[in-house]
Amino acid sequence: MKEVSTTPPELVIPSGADPLLTVEHLTMRFGGLVAIDDVSFSAGKGEITAIIGPNGAGKTTLFNCITGFYTPTVGRLTLTARGEEYLLERMDGFRIAQKAHVARTFQNIRLFSEMSVLENLIVAQHNELMRASGFTVTGLFGLGGYRKKEKEAADLARYWLDKVNLTHLADINAGNLPYGDQRRLEIARAMCIKPTILCLDEPAAGLNPKESSELNKLLIYIKDEHDIGLLLIEHDMSVVMEISDHVVVLDYGSKISDGTPLYVRSDPNVIRAYLGEDEDEALPPEVAADIAKDFDPENREGV
Amino acid sequence: MNQSNNNTTAIDFKALLKESGIAALVALGLAIVLVGFKTVDTPTGMDITTRWVWVVVAVASVFVGRLAFAVRRESKASRAPVHVDMKAKENRAAIIVNRFSTIGGPLFIGFALVLPFMPFADRYVVDVATYVLIYVMLGWGLNIVVGLAGLLDLGYVAFYAVGAYSYALFAAYFDLSFWVCLPLAGLCAAGFGVLLGFPVLRLRGDYLAIVTLGFGEIIRVILLNWYEFTGGPDGLSGIPRPSFFGLELKRTAAEGEQTFHQFFNLDYSTMHRLIFLYYLILILALLTNFFTIRIRKMPIGRAWEALREDEIACRSLGINPTNTKLTAFALGAMFAGFAGSFFATRQAFISPESFTFIESAVILAIVVLGGMGSQVGVAIAAVLLIGGTELFRGLEEFRMLAFGGLMVAIMVWKPRGLLAHREPTIKLHPNGAPPPIKQAATEGGVK
Numbered sequence: 001m002k003e004v005s006t007t008p009p010e011l012v013i014p015s016g017a018d019p020l021l022t023v024e025h026l027t028m029r030f031g032g033l034v035a036i037d038d039v040s041f042s043a044g045k046g047e048i049t050a051i052i053g054p055n056g057a058g059k060t061t062l063f064n065c066i067t068g069f070y071t072p073t074v075g076r077l078t079l080t081a082r083g084e085e086y087l088l089e090r091m092d093g094f095r096i097a098q099k100a101h102v103a104r105t106f107q108n109i110r111l112f113s114e115m116s117v118l119e120n121l122i123v124a125q126h127n128e129l130m131r132a133s134g135f136t137v138t139g140l141f142g143l144g145g146y147r148k149k150e151k152e153a154a155d156l157a158r159y160w161l162d163k164v165n166l167t168h169l170a171d172i173n174a175g176n177l178p179y180g181d182q183r184r185l186e187i188a189r190a191m192c193i194k195p196t197i198l199c200l201d202e203p204a205a206g207l208n209p210k211e212s213s214e215l216n217k218l219l220i221y222i223k224d225e226h227d228i229g230l231l232l233i234e235h236d237m238s239v240v241m242e243i244s245d246h247v248v249v250l251d252y253g254s255k256i257s258d259g260t261p262l263y264v265r266s267d268p269n270v271i272r273a274y275l276g277e278d279e280d281e282a283l284p285p286e287v288a289a290d291i292a293k294d295f296d297p298e299n300r301e302g303v
Numbered sequence: 304m305n306q307s308n309n310n311t312t313a314i315d316f317k318a319l320l321k322e323s324g325i326a327a328l329v330a331l332g333l334a335i336v337l338v339g340f341k342t343v344d345t346p347t348g349m350d351i352t353t354r355w356v357w358v359v360v361a362v363a364s365v366f367v368g369r370l371a372f373a374v375r376r377e378s379k380a381s382r383a384p385v386h387v388d389m390k391a392k393e394n395r396a397a398i399i400v401n402r403f404s405t406i407g408g409p410l411f412i413g414f415a416l417v418l419p420f421m422p423f424a425d426r427y428v429v430d431v432a433t434y435v436l437i438y439v440m441l442g443w444g445l446n447i448v449v450g451l452a453g454l455l456d457l458g459y460v461a462f463y464a465v466g467a468y469s470y471a472l473f474a475a476y477f478d479l480s481f482w483v484c485l486p487l488a489g490l491c492a493a494g495f496g497v498l499l500g501f502p503v504l505r506l507r508g509d510y511l512a513i514v515t516l517g518f519g520e521i522i523r524v525i526l527l528n529w530y531e532f533t534g535g536p537d538g539l540s541g542i543p544r545p546s547f548f549g550l551e552l553k554r555t556a557a558e559g560e561q562t563f564h565q566f567f568n569l570d571y572s573t574m575h576r577l578i579f580l581y582y583l584i585l586i587l588a589l590l591t592n593f594f595t596i597r598i599r600k601m602p603i604g605r606a607w608e609a610l611r612e613d614e615i616a617c618r619s620l621g622i623n624p625t626n627t628k629l630t631a632f633a634l635g636a637m638f639a640g641f642a643g644s645f646f647a648t649r650q651a652f653i654s655p656e657s658f659t660f661i662e663s664a665v666i667l668a669i670v671v672l673g674g675m676g677s678q679v680g681v682a683i684a685a686v687l688l689i690g691g692t693e694l695f696r697g698l699e700e701f702r703m704l705a706f707g708g709l710m711v712a713i714m715v716w717k718p719r720g721l722l723a724h725r726e727p728t729i730k731l732h733p734n735g736a737p738p739p740i741k742q743a744a745t746e747g748g749v750k
Contacts, residue, residue, distance in 0.1 A: 067619060098621030106619075112612035115605075116727035123609045124620045129602035136603045136630075140594075146601075150729070158731065170731035193620055 019080065020045040020197055020229040021066070026075035028061055028253075035061040036072075037253040043197070043246070045081070048223055048230040050240045050261075053250035054273060059233045060107060062250070063199055065089070066231070067104045068096035081196035098127050103195035105186045107202050107233075113175025117166055117185060120174050121157035122150075124192035129153055160188035164218065180211040184218070191222065197229040198222065204236045212236065216243050241265070249273065319377065323370040330365035334358045372715075399722070408679055415585055419578040426577060433581045433649065435689045437642055440588035442669040442681040443595055444638030449667065450676035451595075451604065452631035453611025455512040458499070458519025459666050462492040462636035464658035466643025468526060471539040471653055481545035481648050485641060492640025493633040495522075500632035504625055507614075519663055526655045538654025542647050544576065545583065552576040580649050587645060591638045592678055598634075600728045607631050608676075665689075672713045674720025683721055684713075 019042040028036040036058045043049040051059050064070040066077060068091060077088035079100050086100040096102045112120050122129070132149035133139025139146040161167040164184035169177060174185060183203060190198055203219075204212045220243055223230055234240050240247065240261065247264040249257040251273040257264050264270055339358045342349050415436075419429050441463065448456045469491040470484045479487070499518045503511050526533045533539065544552060550563040552575055563575055598604040606627045609617050614624055647653050669688055673680035687709065695705040713721065 069615075069618070094618040094621050094623050096621075097619055098623070101621075104619050106616070110613045110616040110619075112609045112616065114612055114725060115608055116730075118729060118731045119605060119608075119727055122729060123605050123617075123622070126602050126606050126609075126620060126622050133601055133603075136598065136601050139601050140597055154729065154731065161731070167731070171727055189620070 018045045019043070020047075021231070022076075022078045022080075023062075023066070024076045024078070026062070026065060026077065027073050028058075028065055028070060029073045035253055036065070036250075038074075039250065039253075039255045041248045041255060041258055043229050043231055045229050046223060046227050047245040048219065048232055048243055049246045049248065050232045050234055050244035051248045051250060052234060052237075052240055052264075053256075056252075057250040058253040059250055060201060061253075063104065063201055063231075063233060066096075067102055067199055068093035079196065097193055101193055101196045102199065103190035103193050103197070104199040105183075105190050105201055105203060107205065109179075109182050109186055111174040111182055111186060111189070114173060116171050117161070117174050117177070118154070118157055118170040120185060120189050121160060121192045122153050124189045125153045125156065156192060157188075160191050163221070164188045180207055183207060183211075184215070187218065187222075191226075195228055197231060199231040201233050202235060203232070204234060204239045212239060215239070219243055315377075319370060319373045322373055323366050326369040327362050327366035331358070331362045334361040399724070411679075411682065412589070419581055426574065429574070429577045429581050431690065431693050433577070433584055434693075435686055436581070436584040436588050437646060437649075438666065438669060438689045439682050439685040440584065440591050440642045441639060441666045442673065442685050443588065443591040443678065444635050444642065445666050445670050446673075446676065446678070446681055447595060447598075447607075447638070448631055448635035449670050450681075451599065451611065452607040452628065452635075454628065454631060455508060456515045456632075456635070457512045457660075457663055457667065458515035458517070458522075459635070459639060460658045460660070460662040461499075461519040461522035462495060462639035463643040463646070463662070464522055464526060464655070465492045465495045465636075466640030467647040467653050467658070468533060468539070468643075469640070470644035470647045471542045472533070474543050475539060475541075481543065481644070485644050488644035489637040489640040492643065493637040496632040496634075496636025497629050499636075500629040504628055516660070516663075519658075519660060523655050523658050526658070534654075536654060536656075538652055538656070539647075540652040542651045542653065544651065545579075545648050547579055552579055580645075584642075584645055584649075587641055591641075594638075595678060603627065603630060605728060668710060672710060672720055674717075674723035676725055677720065677722040680720055680722030687713075 021043040023042065024040050026036055026039045027034070039058075039062065041049075051062060053059055061070065065072045065075075066088060068088065072089050075089065079086045079088055079102065081100070084100075086096075088096055088100060088102070091099065097104075112123060115123070129146075129149060130136070133146040158167065158170075161170055164181075164187065166177075166181060166185060166188070169181065174182065177185060183206070187198075187200065187203065190200075200219075204215055207215060216239060219230060219232075222228065232240070232244065244261055247257070247259065247261050248255060249264055249267070249270050251269075256269040256273055257267040259267070335358060338361055339353055339355060341352050341354055343352055344350075415432075418424055418432055421428075424432075441459070445456065445459050448454050448459070466488040469488040470481070473479045473484045473487060474481075499515065503514050506514060527535055529535065530537075546552070547563050550566050552563045562571075563569075563579075569575070599608075606617065606622050609620075609622065610624060610627055610631075617624060617627075646657070650657075665688065669684045670681055672688065673682070673684035688706065691709055692702055692706050695702045698705055717723065
């Protein structure tokens with residue numbers, strides 16, 4: 001792990017005040033390839049933590065470790081929420097969502113495309129409904145208050161459909177929605193598992209500027225009203241700089257910077273990772289100018 | 304054809320002729336061997352005769368058929384608008400399916416209920432109808448595994464065999480009645496479903512199909528070779544018939560018991576038993592149907608469909624894929640077990656001959672042709688395929704040709720099955736969607 005250069009203290013986020021997710025010494029190896037190398041950080045409750053970094057930096061691998069799709073080689077992942085402490089690295093993939101209520105979305109949207117929009121949101125409440133239906137036995141005979149529970153599930157789905165502005169499309173197949181709607185539906189579906197932390201893998205990818213700013217509003221709304229943590233992988237710097245409270249920068253699997261957006265933007269390590277170290281490795285000037293523009297706070301208002 | 308050529312691209316007849324020629328060439332290659340030569344018994348032994356006329360007929364009909372098919376396709380393509388309205392297409396499918404299931408469904412059931420009392424319902428008709436209903440039930444059972452859970456199962460007949468043999472063996476060794484054995488056979492088959500399910504949990508699609516295919520063969524080979532227990536190729540005979548609430552459907556009853564015709568003061572007729580068996584399988588099949596319709600609206604049913612769509616997304620929502628898959632295998636197998644024990648009691652004799660791979664293929668064909676997941680579609684496909692091939696019995700050796708032709712015709716005409724539309728299991732707007740709220744311009748739908 002590279003050393004982070006000395007920083008003015010007021011710019012670094014005092015994370016650890018109310019940590020929701022603590023990642024300690026996380027390492028993930030695939031054979032000889034080290035995808036994540038000794039990464040530690042923490043994400044707070046009621047905070048948006050953005051994870052950024054160049055392509056191949058290990059961001060999605062980190063997500064897959066947190067959400068149980070990979071079992072980390074080394075490291076501890078502690079989730080403290082609702083009075084319980086969960087050690088995520090010891091849990092089976094689906095149990096992380098079932099017990100610890102860690103929700104996620106995917107870089108390439110994964111909806112149940114042949115099922116209706118509403119059904120997508122009902123499936124997300126599977127475990128609660130399973131219990132209410134007496135593991136299908138009593139539900140099959142219409143006993144045990146399953147009807148009532150299903151109605152409640154539909155109400156929760158309705159709430160989120162209203163929030164993502166898809167209520168009028170509730171009964172059509174999810175696969176028939178336009179791309180931007182599918183992205184929002186995936187977030188709504190993740191929210192239906194009543195998460196403690198919501199992990200979003202490039203939610204703004206492929207959205208136009210208007211959709212992107214609507215997404216920002218939605219994420220801030222979720223953070224403020226539902227008091228959960230958000231973990232965000234994003235390439236779109238306008239999104240990152242505008243809404244995140246805390247930014248973690250990865251490069252080649254290592255953490256190179258960690259702090260407020262303001263701090264990270266001026267961190268020489270980050271600039272080096274994005275813009276190249278010397279002339280031989282430098283990006284073409286027009287690309288470098290583009291990236292610099294993205295980082296510029298004056299510019300992002302126009303997006 | 305000429306009118307359509309004016310505004311769009313002309314049909315390339317040369318290419319079409321070439322396409323038909325190639326098809327005819329393939330047909331020629333097949334027909335020379337399959338149709339061209341026939342072995343005949345002569346007093347001195349076997350002899351080969353040739354039937355070149357039939358070869359010419361076969362090749363010519365393939366050529367003409369392919370050409371007609373291609374011309375129709377091309378003319379349709381040249382006339383079709385560039386943008387096909389998928390929404391309208393889907394709506395039309397929805398209307399057709401709804402009409403079928405709201406009017407057609409009860410109509411079918413009503414017809415099935417009165418069938419044995421129709422004037423034309425002789426012994427043969429009731430027998431064929433019973434046979435068709437076994438396949439309807441198997442189709443509905445497999446529909447749980449393939450149509451809902453999306454697990455391609457090529458060894459479904461194994462569970463059918465388990466059900467049949469468990470009834471026959473329970474009856475032979477423990478002298479249990481049909482009504483006790485029916486649930487036991489279902490449980491046994493479900494147990495085997497879980498047994499098969501465990502090793503294949505990680506497999507999908509083609510790989511899963513191969514393993515299930517192997518499982519089906521393993522069961523058959525065990526039944527064939529475990530001579531002491533299952534009777535091997537000799538099979539099991541003398542399987543007891545079911546009773547009607549304790550009344551035997553026989554000419555004479557055992558000491559101190561009554562038979563069905565004595566109790567109801569009827570003349571003895573063998574039709575009674577056939578009609579009884581017909582109603583028995585009808586009830587079992589309808590039970591399967593209502594169970595499936597109901598469980599689709601349960602969380603487990605929705606989880607099956609979600610698993611078919613995307614397993615990774617299911618895991619991210621906290622759905623246990625292991626349990627979900629195993630219940631699909633177990634419940635699908637259970638209905639095959641019920642059907643199997645009915646089959647055993649109807650035939651009174653079973654042998655491994657009845658449970659070959661072709662049976663699995665036919666059941667799978669019924670599900671796929673009916674439209675995966677569609678209950679009415681599966682029933683129609685079973686009637687067409689099983690009843691149809693009975694109708695073609697007069698064609699003798701060309702019967703399988705008719706069977707295959709029917710399958711190809713359905714797949715060309717309806718590539719996704721007869722009734723492929725899927726109705727959502729829960730609706731927010733049962734009476735049609737409200738117009739979209741124009742919020743985006745002001746608030747973006749948030750707050």
